[in-house]
Amino acid sequence: MRYRQNQLLMMENIEQFETRLRSESATCNRYLMAVCVRLFFEKRQAKLAEFQEEFARLTVSDDKIDLIEEFVEGLMEELLTPGAILHGMPEWQAQEARLSIERILLTRLYQQVMFPNEDADLSRDTVLSEHISKLQRVISPSHPALCIPQAYLSEAPWSFSQQQLSYISAYKTPREKLQCVIRCISSIMSLLHMSSGRVPAADDILPVLIYVVIMTNPPFLLSTVEYITCFIGEKLEGEEQFHWTLFCSVVKFIKTMDYLD
Template identity: 45%
Template sequence: LCTSCPVFGKPFIIYAFCSLFSKSLARLARTIHPGHPMLKIPAILHGEAPWPSAQAEISVINAYKSARDKLACVVRCCETISNLISMAPGTGAAAADDITPVLVYVIIQANPPSLLSNVQYVQGFGGSLLEGAEGYWWTQFTAAIEFVKTLL
């Protein structure tokens, strides 16, 4: 359920968006794969797919109640992806061009509950938390979600 939606004064509308987005992600998850041309995940990284540890991290975002904890969940997911990319044979340090497409795939496959309301919640109450390294990962995460929306 979209537990944080009443904060924004429009619980039904936000809930409807969360529900529709989740259903759309579930449909997309059945058809998308790491080699999908829209994702542009480098072939050298396909061996690590479907990045289950990153999926596990982000899939529990709704269990956290504070913006700080939700943001920490996103950071752990992104850092997990970064670490997995860095460990792939023939790769060096992970760059945004490598991380973002994998993050898009992870978000689609994990389909975290109430994702859009969680994003709004962190945007609304994150404040100074969205600076520095956390801000960088948050920007990567929200950019990935925006890209996911273009695939729906």
């Protein structure tokens, strides 16, 4: 029996080690690709400046998105041409390069794409943030407005999920912000499954997610929702679409909540 326990423990340690190695390998690959793309951009500063000037002249969101996608595609063609950095590289490296290009571009354009209406967007975000701050004073996991089943309350207040969502403002690209939402909801699903022993449905997740969003109160929430929806909303499918639809529904619901105990 002891031999079997030691064997199982060793297998678990090996699996954890393999997981850590894969994670570190992916991190190294992303960093390497980011360095290659930065070197690629250093020789194209004039082209990048021209793109930014053209982007600043546009006023319609669809035109801005089209311009970014067209510019990214042009850069990818350069990267993949014979003799270029990525020529002959596998698909995953090309995908990492695309993400790195988007990250660099959207970091430079962040204020323009995140707050296209400038002060009006910031003012709207402030109003919602203040509204959520008031909700924080009266809301609790057992609040009747949430109707969270008793079986799920053992894992409250879902601090890890709040932490994952709180990272959303640290990222610049819509895809990275979306991943924060997905990690948040995925952790909620895991915790609810642990509490009840069954796979939670959307109706189980929603009230908990409402509580998590309220307690996290991410900055610039409305602008973030519009930013992600505008740039990648139509490209989402499967689980990503499911998670994003849940999150958007929660934000809409929170906007209509009152402060009654």
